[in-house]
Amino acid sequence: MTGTDMGQQTQVVGTSDEALDLTADLGTPYRLLVINLDLVNSVSIGPSSPYSFQIPAGQFILIPWVDATMYVKASNSSVKIFAQFCEI
Secondary structure, eight states, rough: OOOOSSEEEEEOOSOOOEOOOOOSSOOEEEEEEEEEEEOOOEEEESSSSOOOOOOOOEEEEEEEEEOOOOOEEEESOOOEEEEEEEOO
């Protein structure tokens, strides 16, 4: 992905609600690619609970337009995700 401000990182996500921790100086709107690196547990993501999207184990989601803080939550136990983001 290319854009004005962008970044990528991994994050360990627990079973309680937590903000997606974007390390770049990123303004909205932005594109967001999230890969669930766990091979067993799913992770939910969205701007508020109940979350809009669920990422199954080993799968990914591309959200082409994000204009709010995104929150994540693992289903059964902690999972590691990879996030790549790019300001539009």
